Amino acid sequence: MLSDNARVIAALEKQAAKGASVETILAGLRKELSLDAFGLLMISLPRKDLPALSKLLPRMASDETQRNFTGNAGEDLLKQTASFVRALAYNYAALRNRSLSDAKILDYGCGYGRITRMMYYYTDPANLWSVDPWDVAIDFCREAGMLGNLAQSDYLPKSLPAPEKGIDVMFAFSVFTHTSRSATDAALSAMRKHIADDGLLAITIRAPEYWEADPQYAADAKRLQALHAKEGFAYVPHLRDTVEGEATYGDTSMTLDFLAANYPDWKIVQTDWSLADVHQRYVFLQPA
Incomplete structure (x- = not known):
């Protein structure tokens, strides 16, 4: 420094x-x-x-916790985080003609609060909502003294613990890269209820190249890429507890056409991409 x-x-x-x-x-x-x-x-x-x-101010999670959530830690992870935050700030300003200063912001799938911490750079804690369906994640946030509005959401939410139509900016970083089709449907539907009419949602999705890049899927990469191309959505569940009989968490890729065709309440208005995280595309959506 x-x-x-x-x-x-x-x-x-x-x-x-x-x-x-x-x-x-x-x-x-x-x-x-x-x-x-x-x-x-x-x-x-x-x-x-x-x-x-x-x-x-909140205490940072241990390197072990950071790696368990993201696969990275410390300054290397901060570089990835800052890249996304800059893209969020830039695209919000470009698309809404105003800055993130004093905006009401919701972090969906906040984990241990990695990106929420960076939102303090733009707005006060009272304007921040950090939600996650995993109770362990919310516990990490509370134990660290995270500031703002913390709450556990449902894995298949019908609504979120946040003001209806009161959120200026929502983001779900590395969330829809892991959710099943039903969990994706539920989350995007619930988020739509809480976004302001002139608000902006930022999500990340994976391109088909991900399946070749991840060694655990190398043997099945061609099939998953073909599924991605045919259906617009490819998903492999992880061995975790089920929700309503379904494994809602795994690894996911999807196309922009899939998003546009299946979620008519949202309109894609911009995309972005960063060398700091090459297998995720940033997608910006507004209420349709």
Whole structure:
């Protein structure tokens, strides 16, 4: 981290020690730090040299927890996270002619709060909703002292624990790369109830190249790619507990045409892609 950034953080540590609110501290960090510098601070907490900030802001998950959720950890994972967050901020501004500042944001499938933490760079915790169907994920968030509105959702949700038509920005990163058809249907239907009329949803989907890139599917890659091409959707369930008799979590790829044809309540308005995560495509949707 640059020395200028370290001086800013040290000054805010003194403010926090004197009782400054989390909103005041976040405003100071947003004003003085870049997104990446902010992210470096967030993944470094708690720190012995920053006791007041460490008490005020959430503790980062262990490297083991990060890898269990994402397959990566630390600064390498932060680079991927920042790439998506920048794409989200850029496309929201381009498509909605306003920034993420003070937006009401929902993180669907928040895990341990990896991307939620980066949303503090744009908006205060009161404007953030972090939901996940896995109780263990929500427990990780609570134990870390995550800020904002945390809640467990259903695996096949009919609605979400968030304001109806009150969310400006929703994102589901690396969610629909893992959900069964019924779980995908349910989630997109539920999310539609909570997005503002002029809101934006960002999701990630996998391209067919994923099946060759993942060694566990190498022997079956041609069949899965053919299924992807024919049906627009390919899914392999993992051996987990079932929901209503179905394994709703696994590995998934889908096409843009599949999305457009099967979810008429949503309209695809933009796509994006990053070298930091080559097997996921970012898709931006608005209410139709």
